[in-house]
Amino acid sequence: MREVAVVSFAQAKAKRRELDANEVEILMPVVQEAVARSGIPKREIGFTVSGSCDYVAGQPFAFVSALDAVGAWPPISESHVEMDGAFALYEAWVKLQTGEIDSALVYSFGKSSMGDPAAVLNLQLDPYTLAPLGIDAVSLAALQARLLLDSGRYTEKDMAEVVARSRRSAKSNPNAQLRGDVDPATLLAEPYYASPLRKHDCSPVSDGATALVIAAGDLARKVAKRPAWIRGIDHRIESHDLGLRDLTRSPSTALAAERAGARSGRFDLAELHAPFSHQELILCEALGLADGVKINPSGGALAANALMVAGLTRIGEAARRILDGEAKRALAHATSGPCLQQNLVCVLEGN
Amino acid sequence: MSEPVTSIKTPIRLEYSYTAGRASTRFLRGMSEGRILGQRCPLCRKVYVPPRGSCPRCGVATQEEVEISGKGTVTTFCIVRIPSENLSVKPPYAAAHILLDGADIPFFALILECPFDQVRMGMRVEAVWAPREEWTASFGNIRHFRPLAEPDAPFDSFKEHL
Amino acid sequence: MASATQSQGRLTAPHILEYPYRRSVGPVLSRFFTGLRDGEIVAGRSSDGRLLVPPPEYDPATGEPLTEFARVADAGSVLSWTWITAPKRAHPFQRPFAWALVKLDGADSALLHAIDVESDSRLRTGLRVRARWRRERVGDIHDIECFEPF
Numbered sequence: 001m002r003e004v005a006v007v008s009f010a011q012a013k014a015k016r017r018e019l020d021a022n023e024v025e026i027l028m029p030v031v032q033e034a035v036a037r038s039g040i041p042k043r044e045i046g047f048t049v050s051g052s053c054d055y056v057a058g059q060p061f062a063f064v065s066a067l068d069a070v071g072a073w074p075p076i077s078e079s080h081v082e083m084d085g086a087f088a089l090y091e092a093w094v095k096l097q098t099g100e101i102d103s104a105l106v107y108s109f110g111k112s113s114m115g116d117p118a119a120v121l122n123l124q125l126d127p128y129t130l131a132p133l134g135i136d137a138v139s140l141a142a143l144q145a146r147l148l149l150d151s152g153r154y155t156e157k158d159m160a161e162v163v164a165r166s167r168r169s170a171k172s173n174p175n176a177q178l179r180g181d182v183d184p185a186t187l188l189a190e191p192y193y194a195s196p197l198r199k200h201d202c203s204p205v206s207d208g209a210t211a212l213v214i215a216a217g218d219l220a221r222k223v224a225k226r227p228a229w230i231r232g233i234d235h236r237i238e239s240h241d242l243g244l245r246d247l248t249r250s251p252s253t254a255l256a257a258e259r260a261g262a263r264s265g266r267f268d269l270a271e272l273h274a275p276f277s278h279q280e281l282i283l284c285e286a287l288g289l290a291d292g293v294k295i296n297p298s299g300g301a302l303a304a305n306a307l308m309v310a311g312l313t314r315i316g317e318a319a320r321r322i323l324d325g326e327a328k329r330a331l332a333h334a335t336s337g338p339c340l341q342q343n344l345v346c347v348l349e350g351n
Numbered sequence: 352m353s354e355p356v357t358s359i360k361t362p363i364r365l366e367y368s369y370t371a372g373r374a375s376t377r378f379l380r381g382m383s384e385g386r387i388l389g390q391r392c393p394l395c396r397k398v399y400v401p402p403r404g405s406c407p408r409c410g411v412a413t414q415e416e417v418e419i420s421g422k423g424t425v426t427t428f429c430i431v432r433i434p435s436e437n438l439s440v441k442p443p444y445a446a447a448h449i450l451l452d453g454a455d456i457p458f459f460a461l462i463l464e465c466p467f468d469q470v471r472m473g474m475r476v477e478a479v480w481a482p483r484e485e486w487t488a489s490f491g492n493i494r495h496f497r498p499l500a501e502p503d504a505p506f507d508s509f510k511e512h513l
Numbered sequence: 514m515a516s517a518t519q520s521q522g523r524l525t526a527p528h529i530l531e532y533p534y535r536r537s538v539g540p541v542l543s544r545f546f547t548g549l550r551d552g553e554i555v556a557g558r559s560s561d562g563r564l565l566v567p568p569p570e571y572d573p574a575t576g577e578p579l580t581e582f583a584r585v586a587d588a589g590s591v592l593s594w595t596w597i598t599a600p601k602r603a604h605p606f607q608r609p610f611a612w613a614l615v616k617l618d619g620a621d622s623a624l625l626h627a628i629d630v631e632s633d634s635r636l637r638t639g640l641r642v643r644a645r646w647r648r649e650r651v652g653d654i655h656d657i658e659c660f661e662p663f
Contacts, residue, residue: 019523022372025404028412042410058367058530068403071410115367119601123363127534128542129567129654130625132361134603139612142595143625147614150593150638195596195633243614243623244565244573247593356546356652359538364531364603371524379524488524 004096005220005227006319006348007103008037009212014177014304017113018207023057027109027209028069035105038213039223042071045213046101048078049092051085051108052308055120066109077101084108085210085312086273086334086344092214093233102216108309109209117205117307124337126240137275137338138202142194144247144339145278149196151248154281156196160184162277163200163302170299177204177304200302203275208306210313228319228330228348232260235334235344242339250286253333253343257287260345268327269294271314273334275301282340283333293331297321311335315346322350374404377416379488385480387493389454391415397455401490421478421493423451424504426512428462428470445470449496450512457512464497473503541570544582550652554644556585556620563621588643588663589617589624596633605659611636615660627659635662 010033012026035042048070054062063080072078081088085108092104112120121137148154164184170176182200193199214220220227236252236259238245257263270293274280280302284295296302298317301310311334318330329349336342371379374390378401381388389398390413392406398417399406406413428447445467448457462470464479476496486492538546541557545567548555557568558581568579594613600606605627614623628642642660650656 019370020373020376022370022375022404025372025374025412028405028410031410055365055530058365058369058528065403068405068407069410071406071408073408114369115365116601119365119603122603123365127361127536128359128538129545131363132359132654133626134601134605135612135625136601136603139595139597143593143612143614146593146595146638192596192598197595239573241565241567241569241573241622242625244569355543356550357537357543358535359546359651359653361534361536361653362532363534364529366602367528367530369526369528371526376524 002097002099003217003220003229004093004214005224005229006315006323007039007213007215007220007224007227008034009210009316009320009323010034010037011175011210011313011316012208013175014206014208014306016177016205016207018111023062023066023109023111024069026111026207027066027107030209031069031105031107031211034107034211034213038103038215040103040213040215040219045103045105046077047092047095047104048076049080049088049104049106051081051083051088051312052110053082053120055123056110056112056115056117056307058115070105083336084273084308084310084334086315087235087336089212089214089312089315090233090235090344093230096214096216102219104214105211106214106312107209107211108312110307110309111207112205112307113207120307121338130242138194138197140242140338141202141276141279142197145196145201145276148248148278148282153248154278156188157184158281159201159277160187162280163187166296166299166302169297170303173298173303175304176299177206179299179303197276201277203301203305203310206304206306208304208309210309210316212312212316212319224323226323226325226350228322228350230346231349232262232347233344234259235342237337237342240337240341245339247339248282250282250340250343253283253286253340253345256343256345260347262287262331262345262347265329266290267293267329267331269297269318269321270331271296271298271300271318271333273301273311273314275305275310275335277302279340287331287333287345289331311344318348322348325350372404374402374413378402379490382490382492383486383488385483385486385492387419387421387451387478389417389419391417398453399456400451400454400458417453419451419453421451421480422499423449423454423476423496424509425462425470425472425474425476426450426457426509427472430467443467447496449476450509455512460493461495462497463495469498471503473506473509475499475501475504539570541568541579544568546652548584549654549656550650552646552650553584554587554617555582557582564619565622566617566620566624585620586618587646588641589615589620591628591636591638591640591642592616592623593638594628594636594640596636610659613642613660615642626657629659629661
């Protein structure tokens, strides 16, 4: 395994609605900052890969237009996934493993505010038996939440506490959207939105962008004082038939964690991509995180959730704390698909 | 018993509300005033019309505004013979790439008011605007392009833009 | 051509993305949808003997094509539900309703559909529901208009 590290990270401030800038205008400063901070000249970066979803913008090939933010001349080696940028990172990591290149720029962006993200995500579903019903991502998550509560392993109060902690942690994150001190009891007094989920149990709609640069071995050591080494990265997917899955557990997260080497050793923090409060509970259980591990110090996806960006942001937030010397070992997670169908786990470590 | 089901209709429909972005907003406001506004890259100095706020080559923001005339050159074209529901023009008609004087990238438009088989590379054309009272914040204020009574532009003057 | 309109000094424009897809269903889903058109629910038998509905094209464990089918009841029990008070445009009802995972009698997996009921006070895990069939059926998932308590 070739040693690969995150050497820089940048993000746009998440906003409920970016009214002035288009995607390229949001993304360009983020890409420029990530490249500048990497210490690697842009033309020497070996590979560029993005994660985004054209349906968020409602435009076919929206991801191609986004290359205007990068400046693809002379022609660059480039790729794209119609998924969260975390999975674009995985592709970049694999490419570095081949030894063909020593560095890669990974970015993701999304202006979710232009449409209805929960409705956009309907298009991920089985097109014959599920999507035609018109069901949205929040309704699906709500069905999962009820199953979790019925299992007796967690309560609505546990969910409210996840939200309260997320908002509180987000106070120290200038890029988060929802922050503040909220009392779980106050949250529990709110009406249901899609029972048993309340509005605050669901991540906000956000516009945003994230970029990071990864580099291999000696190059990473040369450009970063404390590279955030990717010690393991793996992703697994479950059936697309929701009726066949145990929605109260996340076996794909557990397996990805095992394969990424996340089962052993201590973590200072874990950034988990849980767009719904009950999903953080499921993920923590699947990961078997020890007590005392700080969960989502950034506030997580409940504090800001630009579609297709939040997963890469988790990896970036975890890596940043290692790059800054705040943490030694971190776990980052990203999800894709309805009800935690597909999950990526990444173990990051400082020198 | 009738035939087994072999297909199902699965229409999809999503609604969006777009905001124009900074560069497009400048351009569209210009359109509503009958002006064509491009933007110049601070590094390579190229002028883009319509502008998108960034130089696709350099990957930097463009801000300097450049007003462009409605006169330009056909860099390439094709004759369309397939009808389209969305167009009022009946085929065959000429669709072209037009490089406006002062701009560095061509854009797509129709050439009308001339026999389609007279359209050629290098042909000089000018924008035909809708009546002023119909102007909105839209590129559609320019209905099409028509020939200009000028000698053709030499190939060398546009060969970099093919 | 679409033109932008002013909104608080900003240019905005609506955009509708529509695709009129018609999808060929293949032999397995053909059994399922033909069954729906005929007013019955067809499940597929997996390698471990379970009856799965909707039937998957390939066995979840072995990956082999499914070849055995059996009818299951059009009534069953609610495994999970959510009460929707503010339906979206694409939802099956524009009044409050529930989504549910329903374990049909005889089936070993859950079918996702809507439940039409006047209030969420009746909803609970384990509630017995039955399909409300459309009078005119064409062979798609909407042939079941929804489920309702009985």
